[in-house]
Amino acid sequence: MPTSSRSAAASDRLSLALAGASLGNMNPSAPRARSPRSRLIKPVMVVLALYILGAYLLAPALWRRHERADLAHHDFLTRTTAGIPGDPINIALTGKVPQLLRAMQAAGWSPADPITLQSSVEIGLSVLLDRPYRDAPVSTLLYDGRRQDLAFERLVGGSADRRHHVRFWRIAGDGNDLFLGAASFDRGVGISHLTGQITHHIAPDIDTERDGLMQALAAAGAVTNRSFVPGSGPTLTGRNGGGDPYVTDGDILLASLVDGPRPQGQPQPAADPWWMGLRRWAWSVVASLARRLL
Template sequence: MRMSAAARTVLPALAALIAAYLVLAYFLVPEMWIFREHRLPHFDSMVTATADDIPGDPINVGLVGTKAEVMNAFATAGWHAADAITWRSSIDIGLSVVLHRPDSDAPVSPLFYRGRKQDLAFEKAVGDSADQRHHVRFWLTDQSDNDDRPFWLGSATFDRGVGLSHDTGQITHHIAADIDAERDGLIRDLQAAGHITSTYDIDGVGATMNGRNGGGDSYFTDGLTLIGIVASGAENRQGAAPLR
């Protein structure tokens, strides 16, 4: 079938427009943000960063427990480990959003804490697609408790919908502003599943009313990081073991 004259004109223009968008959103604008952020005082040590080195979501939750204990706790609580980002998983999450079909283990974008991508990520779907979901990323630290169980720091947020980043124009999930609600809800889920024996707070990003993450979304927080002690087998800890 021969292509019409109109199609021969429109298709190259459309391809050029898409290429211009990709270059602008994924290369030029991120470089502008990197330049801007590096001229400002460096962001707080309890804030993650995007792959473009733009300040991301704050650290607002933590766990003490082995990897197996943490994985088991989330599985029992009805949360799913997020898939790695591959062509297949990227297509699946896209179809989930567009076709409104479930994808309970959809991938999450990488965030970096102290130069490292998250070690673990979990999510709990809301509704019939990956458009909205509770999710959390965790980073293994070099600290442990008195029983040599690892200390994990994490960032819990709620994805309220898919759209374009307010800062770069990249396709992304937008988060809900009340990140404390996500932090507290996550720990409540693990407690209800019988896997958290005690909790305590540590200083986090600090009280913030007008924060902005790497997608340009606003957030507010009391600034505390809520730490949960994961149950070790049948043991029921009565207090939080100190970190060392």
């Protein structure tokens, strides 16, 4: 075969091979390279699933097992739904539910909404977008196996990120009821140090929160007969359900609710008894030293 013919045949075969390769690349059934974003979806979903499993199922289950063995004998201490020790009881009021509702309103506090899907979305948007939500829900705490009967709050700033709040448990009586409360200040939203769940973190000086609420009620003319009774006991290294440190003298500030508090917006100064001021000053010295170590 002449040289020119062999060259032409080789050239034709090469052209056919290249054409076949091009057609193979154009085959719609051939796998396409995934984008970097699509390759990240599966690992992110796996990590998210592991976080939910660990923070909301495994960690609470381990705490429930631990608490049944070691902390069931504690009094005047709330628990989370996982059985982790929560905020201590630090305030108590005697009276009836209508009196309590009027008193808290007169002091400038709002009742907290129940936890629902809608209220959970609203509090999330309040924190993220820095917009007000005066009736934002508070998390559930248990006292004597029961969730709180009532909860109130007062925002600080433009969102539910920072707020004063208190939960009350009603104990029915023959005459007046007893409302045991746990008051604390939410200083911001973060991750629980114990379970990894999203939660509010509290400020450590819960006695200031207790005293501030009682002072607001007294200024509104809603309480009388204030006194201290023994509670959970002095604590310098306490930890609540989110793992936040707190210090407290461990006493409960008790008062009686009265009818007809002053209308909201017209508080009057209410001087504390001298012994309450002396007592608060003595403990503040101890608490300030403890806060430096926390």
